[in-house]
Amino acid sequence: MAIKQWKSFLAPYEQAVEELKVKFRSMRKEFRRRNEYSPIEFVTGRVKEISSILEKANKFNIPMDRLQYEMEDIAGLRIMCQFVDDIEKVVELIRKRKDMQIMYEKDYVKNVKQSGYRSYHIIIKYPVNMAEGQQEILAEFQIRTLAMNFWATIEHSLNYKYKQQIPENIRKKLKSAADSAFQLDEQMLEIKDEIKDAQKLFEVKSDIISNIINNILTLISLGKIAESTRYQIQLNKLIEEGEVWELNNLLFSIQRDVEKFREL
Incomplete structure (x- = not known):
């Protein structure tokens, strides 16, 4: 795919990320305007780099003409929460929305990964209105606490450095750190009020x-x-x-x- 084709292919994903960031940041402001507690602490978003798309497509044998149907995280949103129980509240907010369709959910908070990774993932189908008409794209929400996000960011960096082959001694320390981060989340929940x-x-x-x-x-x-x-x-x-x-x-x-x- 030529650079010009990539720009055209990624355009609806870029628009979707910007729209979704605005929508969920507005939800946070709405809670604040009503003088209510917001389960959304802050929102970030990104479109996958071309190199990352190609790497993932190669890893999972996804044909180039199937990217938009089989790669679910080209557009990615992260919603950060202060407390663990805020995650379920955010999930419910997404479930109630009429401007997107939930394809499926993955609960890595209750079903923690072996590495220690915790987060709640929701894959959605989202309509984007482009100049040539409406186009539906897949996007991924990752909903997690600030502590979970800190840990996941470190793990991602180490996976990049070691090409997904993190040495066992570091892997054990990472797992221990993940458990400690979750204990911190649980302790903060006890004094949430x-x-x-x-x-x-x-x-x-x-x-x-x-x-x-x-x-x-x-x-x-x-x-x-x-x-x-x-x-x-x-x-x-x-x-x-x-x-x-x-x-x-x-x-x-x-x-x-x-x-x-x-x-x-």
């Missing part, structure tokens, strides 16, 4: 501080330098140790002053 509360508190404080800073900038634009400096000093004292109610009181005071000065 505490973590979520802490993260929520951080977000609330960040929003209040941003509003205070915006109002300080407004005071500066109104020429009220002394007042803005006074509020900045108060804010600096509260940023590290201040409680939410103290920041809210400061925000109320500065908003009241901004409204007063605007009326002058």
Whole structure:
């Protein structure tokens, strides 16, 4: 296949990855807008390199004219979660979608691979609207925790270095590291509510501080330098140790002053 043909062949996969990244990042934003916890921490995506496609096609004896039907991960999306039980929530979100068709699922979280690999895979059929018409492509979702992703990234690099023949001593250490990473995930799950509360508190404080800073900038634009400096000093004292109610009181005071000065 010539370079021009490859570009044409990969175009719908590239478009699919970009569309799917936008859709799932928007889902995360929607949870946040509704002031709800999002099981999606972040989303990445990629289209397989030509060299990787050729290598896999050769390994599994896939004819070039069958690539789009038999190679399921030319387009790949990774959805990272904070906690193990978030994975099932993301899977349910995908199952409910009407803009894609699930072909099959592989649960490597419960059915961990011998290497220690854990992840949840979903193969979908996804319609892409190209200039010449609609084209359906296959794409793969990998849904995993941050700890699982860290481990899988390291394993992938070592497999590349050793051409899938990782030395036994390194393989054993990798397996041990995978088990340790999963123990970490399970321990984090036990204190999930505490973590979520802490993260929520951080977000609330960040929003209040941003509003205070915006109002300080407004005071500066109104020429009220002394007042803005006074509020900045108060804010600096509260940023590290201040409680939410103290920041809210400061925000109320500065908003009241901004409204007063605007009326002058």
